[in-house]
Amino acid sequence: MNGSEYVIETRDLTKVFGRQVRAVDHLNLSVRRGEVYGFLGPNGAGKTTTLRVLLGLVRPTAGSTVVLGRPPGHPDGLARVGAMVEEASFYPYLSGRDNLRVIARLTGLSDDGIDGVLDDVDLLQRGGHRFKTYSQGMRQRLGVAAALLKDPELLILDEPTNGLDPAGMAEMRLLIRKLGSGERSVLLSSHMLGEVQQVSDRVGVISHGTLITEGAVDELRGKGSIAVRAEPLALARRSAEQLLGAGRVEVMDGALRIDADAADAPRINRELVLAGVAVSEVRPIERTLEDIFLELTGKEENGHVA
Amino acid sequence: MWRSYRAEMLKIAKWPAIWILAAVFLVLAQVFGYLIPYVAYRSGGGGGFAAGETPAQLLADLLPGRLIPNTLGGFPLFAGAIALIIGGLVTGSEYGWNTLKTILSQRPRRLAILEGKVLAIGSTILGLVLVVFAMNAFWSLLIATTTDRATDWPALSEIARGVGAGWLILGTWALIGALLGILFRSTALAVGLGLVWALAVENLIRGFAGVLGFLDAFQKGLPGTNAGSLVASLGAPTIDQPGGTPGVTAVVSGPQATIVLLIYVSVIAVVAWLALQRQDVT
Numbered sequence: 243m244n245g246s247e248y249v250i251e252t253r254d255l256t257k258v259f260g261r262q263v264r265a266v267d268h269l270n271l272s273v274r275r276g277e278v279y280g281f282l283g284p285n286g287a288g289k290t291t292t293l294r295v296l297l298g299l300v301r302p303t304a305g306s307t308v309v310l311g312r313p314p315g316h317p318d319g320l321a322r323v324g325a326m327v328e329e330a331s332f333y334p335y336l337s338g339r340d341n342l343r344v345i346a347r348l349t350g351l352s353d354d355g356i357d358g359v360l361d362d363v364d365l366l367q368r369g370g371h372r373f374k375t376y377s378q379g380m381r382q383r384l385g386v387a388a389a390l391l392k393d394p395e396l397l398i399l400d401e402p403t404n405g406l407d408p409a410g411m412a413e414m415r416l417l418i419r420k421l422g423s424g425e426r427s428v429l430l431s432s433h434m435l436g437e438v439q440q441v442s443d444r445v446g447v448i449s450h451g452t453l454i455t456e457g458a459v460d461e462l463r464g465k466g467s468i469a470v471r472a473e474p475l476a477l478a479r480r481s482a483e484q485l486l487g488a489g490r491v492e493v494m495d496g497a498l499r500i501d502a503d504a505a506d507a508p509r510i511n512r513e514l515v516l517a518g519v520a521v522s523e524v525r526p527i528e529r530t531l532e533d534i535f536l537e538l539t540g541k542e543e544n545g546h547v548a
Numbered sequence: 549m550w551r552s553y554r555a556e557m558l559k560i561a562k563w564p565a566i567w568i569l570a571a572v573f574l575v576l577a578q579v580f581g582y583l584i585p586y587v588a589y590r591s592g593g594g595g596g597f598a599a600g601e602t603p604a605q606l607l608a609d610l611l612p613g614r615l616i617p618n619t620l621g622g623f624p625l626f627a628g629a630i631a632l633i634i635g636g637l638v639t640g641s642e643y644g645w646n647t648l649k650t651i652l653s654q655r656p657r658r659l660a661i662l663e664g665k666v667l668a669i670g671s672t673i674l675g676l677v678l679v680v681f682a683m684n685a686f687w688s689l690l691i692a693t694t695t696d697r698a699t700d701w702p703a704l705s706e707i708a709r710g711v712g713a714g715w716l717i718l719g720t721w722a723l724i725g726a727l728l729g730i731l732f733r734s735t736a737l738a739v740g741l742g743l744v745w746a747l748a749v750e751n752l753i754r755g756f757a758g759v760l761g762f763l764d765a766f767q768k769g770l771p772g773t774n775a776g777s778l779v780a781s782l783g784a785p786t787i788d789q790p791g792g793t794p795g796v797t798a799v800v801s802g803p804q805a806t807i808v809l810l811i812y813v814s815v816i817a818v819v820a821w822l823a824l825q826r827q828d829v830t
Contacts, residue, residue, distance in 0.1 A: 259828075291830075297653040299829040321655045331646035336562055347555040348654040388650070 248272050248308075249396045249427045250279075250296060255305035257291050257451075265291040267451035268305065273396075273429050278422035280442030280459075281431040282531075284539055288451035289431045293327050293400050296429075310396055321349065324394035326402060330385025334374035338365055338384050341373055345388050359387040363417070378405030386417065397421055400431045415441050439531040449539050463529045468507050470498040471523040472514060481517040482510065499527070552656045552664025556638070560672055565637055570676055573630045577680045580626075581618055582687040585610055585791075601790045609791060612688045613700045616710035617784035619684045623714050624775035625747065625795030627680075628721035631673060632742045635725025638669055639820075640735030649829050658824050666817060669722050670715075677714040681707070713782055713806075717775040720809045721746065723816045724771060730823050746772060754797065768800050771812055778805035 250273035257266040266288040273279040283289045294300040295307060298315015312319030332341040342356045360366045363383035368376070376384065382405055389397055402418065403411040411434075419441045422428040432438050438445055439459055446456040455462065472478035475493065482491045482500055490501040500510065504526035511524045560566050589606040601609075609618055642648040651661060685701075692699045702710070724746075728738035750772040757764040767773045776786075776795045781802025785792040800808070 259830075294649070294828075294830065297649075299649050299652055301826075301828060315652075315657075317655050317657055320653060323653070325653045327649055327653070329646070331650050333559060333563075333645060333647060335564055336559070340558065340562060344555045344558055345650070345654060347558060348551055348651055348656055350551050350655060 247274060249275050249310055250429060251308045252292075252295075253306045255292070255295060255307055256303045257288075257295060257300060258303045265451055266295070266302075269448065269451065269453055271446060271453060272456075273427055274444075275427055276422075276425050277443040278418065278428040278430060278441055280438035280445035281429060281448065282433070282435065282438055282445055282535060283431075283448035285433070287448045289448055290328060290400055291451075292448070293325070293398055293429070293431060296398060297323070297325055297327065299327070321392065322395045323398060324389030324392050324396070325398040325400075326382075326385035326389050327398070327400045329404065330381045330388070332373045332381070332384060332388075335372060337370050337372055338376065338380075338387075339369040341384065342369075342388060342391060345391055349392055351391065355391060355393070359390045362390060363387045364413075379407065379410045382406060382414075383410075386414075390421070395426060397426060397428045398431075399428065401433065402430070403432070403434060403437060411437065435530070435532040435535055445531065447535060447538055454538050455534075459531060462534050463531065466502075466504055466529065467527045468500045468502050468504065468510065469494075469523070469525045469527050470500060470510065470514070470521065471496070472498065472519045472521045474519070477517065478514055478519040478521075481514050481519060485510065485513050497523075504528075549656075549660045549663040549667070552651075552660050553667045554664075555651070556664045556668035557671065560638070560668055563637075566634060566672065569630050569634055569637075570679075573627055573676060574680055574683060576626060577619070577622060578683060578687065580622060581684060582610060582691070586691060605791065607691075607695060607697070610688055610691045611697050611700075612685065612692055613698075613702065614783070615681070615685055615688050616702055616706060616782055617779070618688070619681055620710060620714055620717075620779045620782055621784040621793035621796055623717045623795075624772055624779055624797075625793070627718055628772065628775060628795070629743055629746050631676075631718040631722040632725035632746055633739050634672065635669055635722035635727075636729045636735050636738040636742060637725075638665055638729070639726040640729030640732070640738045643729070643733040644735055652829055659821060662817075662821055662824055665726065666723065666820075669726060670719055673718045673722050674715050677711055677718060681711060681714075710782060713778050716806065716809050716813075717778060720771055720775065720812050720816075723813055723820075727816045727820045727823075730820050730827075733827075751794075754799075769808065771809065773797060773799050774805040774808040774812075778802055778809065781805065 250271060252269050252271045255266055255269040258264050269292060281289055291300060295302050296309050296314050307314050310319045310322050339356055343353055346353055346356060357366060360369045363386050365380060365383055365387060382402060386402060403414045406414055415437055418428060418430060430438060430442060442459055444458050447454050478498055479491055479493060482498055486502060492499050507524050507526060511521055514521050585606050589603050592603055608614060689699060725738060725742050728742050729735060732738045750770050753763055753767050754773060757767045772795060776797035777800045779796050780786050780798040784796050786796050786798050787794055
């Protein structure tokens, strides 16, 4: 394993709870230095268990794991990792600021950076209030503040936008993008596919504990296609096939679906018109991460992965 | 370990539940240790736990010379129960609030986290013991002064022994609570079962020990019995004596009780470490 290129590497990572519950199954995951890595999967796929293994909270049953060149849970590694796993968990009777003081003491940091990270997540004004009075969104933001307190090389965030309103989600996405823009690496686990698509350099999809695909978002989305509505449809199809080849044109829902980049749309439109076809619509079709995810996992629930 | 200790002390210092427990402990100690016996003395006789004591005996127990037994008398049972709750809160709450994952994903190893907790519990308990001794010393001095009695204080070495014994007794109960919190991953179950054991089961065992021989041998290994015996060895009247306090018993010698309680502390620390080390924090 190359510790300088990868901040996280797992090889055949396996975690079995009890005798039968195989939460993670021979998982091979690689997160490169400086990238935002989106970790996708349905509920129960093994995402959170994987993150817990990376942090040393759960002991793996088999396989190897290296985080920042150290075994999971090693103090030298943890000192450089900021994490928020599932919901942010803090002491309810302490203020947000005092909770961060607890984290600072555990990590061996001074309290000097606390107001800075509270400001980063827009909690400076409420820092003196008790954690139990915080809204869900404020709790999540305090979790991110705690993760940032160490100025970590690696940030592990599990569903960071949970409980946030749309404006808060947008802010959180901007924050994540900003945090991952430099040398810092971010491992972002989420079921919000649009969110991951917007902020991630690469994504990995996990299902039943196994990584079923991994790559850059654009790579996974592949080449797009173009939908063309035209009359007469048969003439339009023949013309398109002559232009691009028969294998790249098909009829779907009363329109042509042509396997081509969006940049080719004007040329295709011009050729069809010259061939005597009346073109009423030329529209690029882009596969979303959600399309890919649903193809891979075969599950769908209200636009979100269940 | 020191990082963890500093973090734990910050949590404990700002935890209202701990302050409430400390206040309850101190108020009970003053009320049952000094206020009620003093009122009984002023009323001219003893009743209840003070049955059989003359006013002169009641007053003698409240004077500075009896500071150590009078302070420690409530430790094996009542104060022990409060210490057990403190220990259960310190560890069990981490599971209830899911904060164990938060602290374990920072820097210290699990052993350092546990060491910090044990040290913080020990510091808190020592603080409570010192405060209750100081408060009791104040009341005993006040009573001696107002009744024109001599203020003969115990030697400093005896006071130190008394403080040490109190720290050991409450520390043992607090660590029992802390261990139960880790094993049950909960505050409620740890505190509930711990109190049932401390307040009910041990007393039942001691009650039947005179009837069943094997229970007599068994009770000599119980934390409550040894705590009571340690207190009795320092001069506190046992439950079957006039002015005796529940939980104070003279089943084993003071040195033996000290050794058994130290063994409890050591074994609890090891078992707690093994349990925490093996746990998956899910």
